[in-house]
Amino acid sequence: MKKILIVGSTGQIGSELSKKLRGIYGRDNVVCGYIAPPYPDGFFEDGPTVEIDATNRQQIADAVKKHKIDAIYNMVAILSATAEKNPMLGWNVGMGALLNCLEVARELGCAVFTPSSIGAFGPGTPPNPTPQDTIQRPTTMYGVTKVAGELLSDYYFSRWGVDTRSVRFPGLISNLTQPGGGTTDYAVEIYYKAVAGEKFVCPIKQGTYMDLMYMPDALDAAVHLMEADPAKLKHRNSFNIAAMSLEPDMLYQAIKRQIPTFEMTYEVEPVKQAIAESWPDRLDDTCARDEWGWSPKFDLEAMTTDMIEVLRKKKGER
Numbered sequence: 001m002k003k004i005l006i007v008g009s010t011g012q013i014g015s016e017l018s019k020k021l022r023g024i025y026g027r028d029n030v031v032c033g034y035i036a037p038p039y040p041d042g043f044f045e046d047g048p049t050v051e052i053d054a055t056n057r058q059q060i061a062d063a064v065k066k067h068k069i070d071a072i073y074n075m076v077a078i079l080s081a082t083a084e085k086n087p088m089l090g091w092n093v094g095m096g097a098l099l100n101c102l103e104v105a106r107e108l109g110c111a112v113f114t115p116s117s118i119g120a121f122g123p124g125t126p127p128n129p130t131p132q133d134t135i136q137r138p139t140t141m142y143g144v145t146k147v148a149g150e151l152l153s154d155y156y157f158s159r160w161g162v163d164t165r166s167v168r169f170p171g172l173i174s175n176l177t178q179p180g181g182g183t184t185d186y187a188v189e190i191y192y193k194a195v196a197g198e199k200f201v202c203p204i205k206q207g208t209y210m211d212l213m214y215m216p217d218a219l220d221a222a223v224h225l226m227e228a229d230p231a232k233l234k235h236r237n238s239f240n241i242a243a244m245s246l247e248p249d250m251l252y253q254a255i256k257r258q259i260p261t262f263e264m265t266y267e268v269e270p271v272k273q274a275i276a277e278s279w280p281d282r283l284d285d286t287c288a289r290d291e292w293g294w295s296p297k298f299d300l301e302a303m304t305t306d307m308i309e310v311l312r313k314k315k316g317e318r
């Protein structure tokens, strides 16, 4: 039976990943590392937890030894727009957490899953479709840490045999824990505003395409990649995965079909817009499909129906 440590388990991805992994591997086999509130409902009751500052290697090592962990999911990140405001924080947290996880994994014999991102690409990358192996010269600190992280993870695999695997996540749309400081956060906020009956002011210009994905597909990707037969993996860090290439008006129209009174206007935020324009429009995910059977389930309509239903339930509307 696998024993898993999630570092950064209270964030946008971590909070849902912990539930998913506990459902698969059993509540006591998934240890959730946390550093600060807000904690998802039932966080301390749902299974084992441990306080971990991911920039402190000893704390990770202690948790791995104590719980006899064999796979670490490193979900720690400072998202793109926040990292542009404080690049040193972006570097120290992003690289610090990853290097610490890799070192602990090397010493204690664990596998490591780390998210990379569409942010690992830059303006020189072919935007549509973006091949698996292509130019990676990002212009954000977030992207710099993601490229460095991909290289470092591949290095730990080839040099030390650490079982490192990762995917380049699109912007993730979810409804349990809101993201913070990301360029693609608009695609989450738009749903919260629509269900609250409020107007949404979009910070990204109409016509700006980026890859987006619904959280259940993103969680499936992490699990399937970590369960994949290593003999079939030609790539490791990181796989392009894709579900929907969308621009703001497409999201707006999809929501409006279900909530006809919903209104959206644009007030473009220059930092986020510049980041969005430097990222691809659509990733080519052929290698993920061929090497470990990646296949997303949610399209725009299915995601929109589910998002609205879940957020209405949360609001107590039905």
Ligand code: SER
Pocket (backbone or CB within 6 Å): 079, 080, 081, 116, 117, 118, 119, 142, 169, 170, 171, 172, 181, 182, 183, 184, 185
């Ligand atoms: N969602 C991230 C961001 O916008 C991209 O991976 O920063």
